[in-house]
Amino acid sequence: MPYRRRFTLLGMCLLAAPIGVVACDGGSTAGTTPTTAQVTVTETTTATPSPARPAVTAPPPPPVTTAPAPAPAASAVVGAYFDAINAGDFRAAWDLGGRHFAGSYEAFVAGFNGLTHDYLTVLSSDGRTVTARLDAVQADGTTRVFQGQYTVSGGEIVAAAVHEVGSPKPTATGYPDCTAAHDQGVYDIPRTDPAYRPDQDSDHDGFACEHYGDN
Numbered sequence: 001m002p003y004r005r006r007f008t009l010l011g012m013c014l015l016a017a018p019i020g021v022v023a024c025d026g027g028s029t030a031g032t033t034p035t036t037a038q039v040t041v042t043e044t045t046t047a048t049p050s051p052a053r054p055a056v057t058a059p060p061p062p063p064v065t066t067a068p069a070p071a072p073a074a075s076a077v078v079g080a081y082f083d084a085i086n087a088g089d090f091r092a093a094w095d096l097g098g099r100h101f102a103g104s105y106e107a108f109v110a111g112f113n114g115l116t117h118d119y120l121t122v123l124s125s126d127g128r129t130v131t132a133r134l135d136a137v138q139a140d141g142t143t144r145v146f147q148g149q150y151t152v153s154g155g156e157i158v159a160a161a162v163h164e165v166g167s168p169k170p171t172a173t174g175y176p177d178c179t180a181a182h183d184q185g186v187y188d189i190p191r192t193d194p195a196y197r198p199d200q201d202s203d204h205d206g207f208a209c210e211h212y213g214d215n
Helices: 002-015 074-086 090-095 105-110 178-183
Strands: 115-126 129-138 143-153 156-166
Touching: 074 090, 074 115, 074 129, 074 143, 074 156, 090 105
Parallel strands: none
Antiparallel strands: 115 129, 129 143, 143 156
16 A cells, blocks of 8 residues: 555654654665765854045145246335436326325426426435435426435335426536535436536436435
């Protein structure tokens, strides 16, 4: 009876489970120990991630700074002012300080009517203050002489204390010597002045009897 046999065999498999391993294909392996080859051990190792290194950031380059251009010397500003006037560039002279001496640009320009040329002689320069003499040659041939101080700030003349000191008296032969001219307060006689004598212009710069020992 095949059915009964199969049932009996199945029952034996179930009953033998606690004491051994019964092969349900009819063989028995009771009391055997699985060999190493029959056992597969799988070990899963989880690697611990190493801490991430902080990103290395190069320091930003230092800011580029440009040193401001040095301000021109006070005497150079005064010289540029009168150079502009002599060149007829009254707008440049206005920007170099003329705006501090006239109520309007038109009035500033009108103040030079009748002027032929200004001869500037810087007598001294101390920081912002320039002491100078100005020989203003007029269209009628006369020369008016001014002397005083100019105050410079920010590349322009911001104040002036200048007064007229007189005019050299033109003569047929000029002054006998520079001492006589200096005794009358006359210095730096320009070539255009009738009192100018070439023999009193030792450095041949166009000025006779200069302020600093040109005799």
